[in-house]
Amino acid sequence: MERLPVRDRGIIAYDIVLWLKEKYGGEMAGKIIERLSPEAAKMLSDPKPGDWYPVELMREVYDVLDEMFSEKEPRALESLGRFMADHGLRGFMRLVVSIISVKTIVWRISTLWNYYHEGGRAEVPVIKDEGAHKKGVMTISGYNAGQGWCKVMDGYISFIVEATGAKDIRVEKQTCLSKGDRVCSWLVSWQE
Template sequence: MLSRLSPEERERLSNIDPGAWYDVRLMGQVMDTIAQEFQADEALMMEIGRYDADRELSGVHRWFMRLMRPSFAIRHMNLYWRRSHDTGTWRSWQQDSEVSAELRDWAIASRPMCVTVLGYLGRMLELFGGKLGPLEHPECRAQGAPACVFRTHLELSTDEPRPGRRPTRADVCAVARELAQYPDPGSLVEAVLTLLRFQFGCGWVELWSNGPEDRMQLLGASGEQASGERRRFVLELAGRTVGRLEVELPRGLRQGSVDEVLNELVPWFAVALEVARKPQGEPPELQEKESELKRRLRRARDIAQLTPRQVEVLELVARGKTNKEVAAVLGRSEGTVEVHVTNLLRKYGASNRAGLVAMFWGEL
């Protein structure tokens, strides 16, 4: 297959960093080459998509499947898509057993790529444990339609997450990355309650957020209080209290291990809550600062020809986020963030991140 690509395309493939972002058009070119040069039918493209789903959803994204009810995952398909794509928008819905999804404005319009996406979606829905009907792709941008439409039938015995083994300390980083992806308090609350009730086995959970005048507001609760041991965790970030978590630990031998993992996760709950909370009623001076930030980001992007991911990292660094906090927000490893920060330092000739921030707010 590589021999069938142009020298420029082969060079681009050889220079891809597995931990970084790349132009999705390159993936489209590879799939088109497989389909055309090897006369591959759509069954092979479907299998490639299914393989990708198995690889991702049983590995780095496995908690995506375990923290969501199937109905939630279907409604919020775009939330997951934005983790690995910076183009394209999904609109997805479910009516009885029929599942429909529409993808608009993706950077590529390729029938083979669409078929791999169809295979990916089908395998993802299978992992919820239901009975899947035939997969359909009745409208395709590659064939002149304004958007790609996908449909199938999914019959589920229950709209509950699939339980698995209980989280351990080895899972803390993966769970933390997952929780930091939810863009609003409602989505985050559902994920946290699902994690603690279904995966940790806590009998009762309450998540609170620190509101105006430092008054705690209940965001969500699940279960009923009984006679088990209760724990209260204060969620703090940068010396500020952002909320609290109250749980009733499971009884028996699991109690100690659950308590241990919860203590490891508490700082990440605080980060996720801060990311998900949307500021309300900001004073005009903060709104002006926000518009100034966007202006400087546009100028920084144009001066150094930054990629979309580099702009995201620069924005968070300019806001004073550490590499660990940037990684949590973007769902990437600290090592990947360090690579982006190093590239930003080189592009702007700054010796350290403090100099980069000073340059951003002073010279751009």
């Protein structure tokens, strides 16, 4: 059986460029593009939000971002994740998220995943109630965009949970496909 390609919606690459320009100016986007392969550079030079791009190109972008920022600004990619989540929650969607619970978002996680990614799978198989605190483990399988992407997800997850009005949010990376684990996973805890 032939494996289907794993791809990301172009809005992700578009948001990366937007974040770079807003936070660091247009010159930084150029510095990132210079370090990419011709295919990845072409994608990031003019990303089309509605197109689909191979995850290998996105991984290359995340790897370069991680190399460029990890030493001087270790939380930069987390900031990118928060930016992407914020950019995705505009207008009516922000209102909807602000009045629903984290559990409701969890029930829709696969739909949200499939909007941005072709291939791979997102799940939150268990949510535990521990008094006022809740815990869940988010897992991503069949999708490996590298360790830089995992840092982006730290910020993305935090922002989405925060947007529901939850407090005392913690996101802790547990396992990583890039490190040989079966899935990428995050332990997420919050108080509603």
